[in-house]
Amino acid sequence: MPRGGVRGLTTSLAAAPDSGGTHFDYLVIGGGSGGIASARRAAQWGAKVAVVEKAPLGGTCVNVGCVPKKLMFNAAFINEMMHAAKHYGFTGVVEGSKFDWATLKTARDKYVVRLNGIYGNNLANSGVALVKGEASFTGPKQVEVGGVTYTADHVMIAVGGKPTVPDIPGAEHCITSDGFFALEAQPAKVAVVGAGYIAVELAGIFNALDSDTTLFVRGDKALRKFDALVRDTLDVEMQKQGLAVVPHATPASVVKEADGTLTLQLADGSSHAGFDQIVMAIGRTPVTDPLQLAKAGVTLQAKSPYISVDAFQNTAAENVYALGDVCGHVELTPTAIAAGRRLSDRLFGDLPESKADYDLVPTVVFSHPPIGTIGLPEADAVAKYGADQIKTYTSTFVNLFYGPWLLEPSDKPKTAMKLVCLGPEERVVGLHTIGMGSDELLQGFGVAMKMGATKADLDRCVALHPTAAEELVTMAPWGLHTAPASPKERV
Numbered sequence: 001m002p003r004g005g006v007r008g009l010t011t012s013l014a015a016a017p018d019s020g021g022t023h024f025d026y027l028v029i030g031g032g033s034g035g036i037a038s039a040r041r042a043a044q045w046g047a048k049v050a051v052v053e054k055a056p057l058g059g060t061c062v063n064v065g066c067v068p069k070k071l072m073f074n075a076a077f078i079n080e081m082m083h084a085a086k087h088y089g090f091t092g093v094v095e096g097s098k099f100d101w102a103t104l105k106t107a108r109d110k111y112v113v114r115l116n117g118i119y120g121n122n123l124a125n126s127g128v129a130l131v132k133g134e135a136s137f138t139g140p141k142q143v144e145v146g147g148v149t150y151t152a153d154h155v156m157i158a159v160g161g162k163p164t165v166p167d168i169p170g171a172e173h174c175i176t177s178d179g180f181f182a183l184e185a186q187p188a189k190v191a192v193v194g195a196g197y198i199a200v201e202l203a204g205i206f207n208a209l210d211s212d213t214t215l216f217v218r219g220d221k222a223l224r225k226f227d228a229l230v231r232d233t234l235d236v237e238m239q240k241q242g243l244a245v246v247p248h249a250t251p252a253s254v255v256k257e258a259d260g261t262l263t264l265q266l267a268d269g270s271s272h273a274g275f276d277q278i279v280m281a282i283g284r285t286p287v288t289d290p291l292q293l294a295k296a297g298v299t300l301q302a303k304s305p306y307i308s309v310d311a312f313q314n315t316a317a318e319n320v321y322a323l324g325d326v327c328g329h330v331e332l333t334p335t336a337i338a339a340g341r342r343l344s345d346r347l348f349g350d351l352p353e354s355k356a357d358y359d360l361v362p363t364v365v366f367s368h369p370p371i372g373t374i375g376l377p378e379a380d381a382v383a384k385y386g387a388d389q390i391k392t393y394t395s396t397f398v399n400l401f402y403g404p405w406l407l408e409p410s411d412k413p414k415t416a417m418k419l420v421c422l423g424p425e426e427r428v429v430g431l432h433t434i435g436m437g438s439d440e441l442l443q444g445f446g447v448a449m450k451m452g453a454t455k456a457d458l459d460r461c462v463a464l465h466p467t468a469a470e471e472l473v474t475m476a477p478w479g480l481h482t483a484p485a486s487p488k489e490r491v
Contacts, residue, residue: 024050026347027143027152029135029291032059034324034336035158036119040126041341045348050129050152052145056112057119057130060160060325061333063112064178069201071108073366075099076208080368087405099209101186137296141319154347157291157298157307157315157322158336161284166193170254173262174278177202187211187276191264193251194281195222197365200234202279204368207243214272216249216264223365227377227432229394233416234434237369240413246272254278286326296320304328312355313343323356330358362446364439369413372442374449375430381420391426393419393455393475399436400466417471419455426455426481431472441469 024047028039031053043049056063085093123130133146143150163176175183177198188211192203195217207213215222221235222245239245250267257263263273286305293300293307297317301308306328313321321343324336339356346354365371381390395417402412415435422429428449433442448457459479463470477483 022148022150024048024129024150024152025154026050026344027052027141027150027155028158029143029156030059030158030160030324031055031057031119031130032158032160032324032336033061033333034340035059035156036123036340037337038156038158038323038340038344039128040122041344042348043126043128045344047344047348049127050131050150051123052131052133052135052143052150054132054134056116057123058112058115059333062115062119064181066333067115068108068112068181069205070366071104071111072205073201075104076205076368079210080208084401084405087402099186101209102184105184134290136290136292137298138292140296140317142296153319155296155320156313156340156343157288157320157326158324158340159287159291159326161286161325161331163280164283164285165280166251166282168251168253170256171280173254173256174280176280180279183277189261189274189276190214191216191262191272191275191278192281193249193264193278194283195219195224196281196283197223197367198284199279199281200238200365200367202281203243204238204366207238207241208368214244214246214275216246216251216266216272218248218250220247221245223371225377226371226373227418227420227430228379229416229418230371230373230432230434233396233414234367234369234371237413237434238367240411241368243368251280284325284331286328288326298322301328312346313339330361332361332363335361360446360449362442364442366439367434369415369435370437370439372433372438373431374442374446375428376420377430377432378418378420381422381429385422385429389423391421393421395471395475397471399468401436415468415471417475419458419472419475421455428453428455428458433468433472435468437468441467441472445469445472 026042026047026049028035028051031051035051039049039051061067079099082093082097131145135143135145138144138149141152141155163178165171165176180202186209190206190211191214192199193216200222203213203215221231223231223234235245251264252267253265255263262275262278263271264278265271298320299308299316300306307315307322307326309315309322309327313323315322323339323343325331342354342356345351360375362374378392396414398409398412399415405412418432419428420430431445431449458473461473463473
């Protein structure tokens with residue numbers, strides 16, 4: 001049976017008039033996707049719930065993350081398709097066309113505001129109170145917002161993160177990913193500093209929309225934690241598309257010149273000048289400082305800004321929980337949503353073993369071309385299980401979309417795929433794709449891997465032809481562990 005008392009309040013609270021309005025069964029700090037999902041699920045179980053949020057609802061994903069990023073990716077993709085149209089017999093598609101950054105920004109911002117409203121309506125419809133303001137703990141399970149103290153039987157922290165700014169001279173002249181979404185006009189020449197997926201995505205968008213773009217990465221290539229096949233293919237394809245990549249680049253300082261342009265100086269002494277904007281995309285940091293966590297007894301991980309939690313999202317403080325980007329484990333919106341709902345099921349739904357599953361989480365990078373990946377890169381699989389236990393299958397090919405292009409095959413964009421298989425049964429423990437459609441094809445394969453799919457299972461699935469996804473179910477030698485041997489070879 002549901003437990004936790006009456007349903008939550010339906011109004012926003014700037015301040016509460018009495019103690020009855022300041023105590024809840026469940027108080028969620030953070031109105032992002034994870035926090036809202038957990039709050040609404042708890043309310044469905046009958047708990048009295050409130051969400052504290054100082055910014056527009058939806059968190060990073062809705063406001064300065066996945067949603068507006070995908071809209072910008074779509075604009076870049078449209079530009080790519082217009083340039084591709086000539087290969088299919090269309091003329092005059094690009095000539096005379098002009099992309100206006102400000103027009104898209106206006107439409108994009110209106111869409112985000114609409115989503116903010118939808119999130120608010122969903123909270124109200126679920127009977128969840130919204131407390132507007134910045135939260136800080138004043139004691140165990142005791143939180144102050146705008147001079148009002150709120151208490152709860154259970155408190156959950158899901159405040160997310162913010163872009164990290166390097167501690168170098170001139171960093172104030174740069175923008176972060178948040179600043180990317182605030183840009184009113186498209187920069188003609190831009191530098192993106194970083195090697196993670198955010199840096200890769202923003203650089204790809206700028207480049208595909210015809211900004212002169214340079215990506216500065218700390219190592220030899222971007223996405224160093226990804227499988228080597230994906231990493232190497234992306235590096236080649238980005239440079240084919242005209243995106244300059246500078247490896248082994250550690251920023252030392254930024255100088256604003258007399259003409260207003262920016263110069264990026266690197267630790268190796270080299271300088272790169274003439275940028276209208278420099279985007280620092282070197283990572284993200286949890287927004288935990290305002291919370292006064294020590295007053296609640298919440299501790300951080302050793303030598304880390306992330307909150308320490310166990311597998312059930314419990315912090316060191318009794319009945320205080322944390323999830324999402326503040327924990328630093330699989331920092332993706334869908335994992336925060338799943339963790340939030342599982343936590344509420346455990347607390348209020350009599351499901352004591354309910355917890356999030358962080359194994360085999362599918363991930364998509366909206367790079368150019370897009371990437372889809374789930375499970376272990378080959379190097380990690382070998383390190384974990386041993387080289388004798390790992391077998392890989394790969395395929396590199398030209399997507400049929402590029403078939404009629406009058407280019408040499410070597411010059412056409414490539415798709416690359418890899419299966420990483422474990423043991424004699426060849427259970428698929430890693431699946432990695434890069435190329436057109438990789439973002440959309442991954443979800444179903446993710447389900448299969450969660451069910452323990454083997455290479456033989458993929459082979460038994462009849463291919464959908466002609467698609468890119470069929471390559472993953474026809475990897476040679478299809479239907480066999482080893483390629484057939486000729487009679488001469490068998491002798």
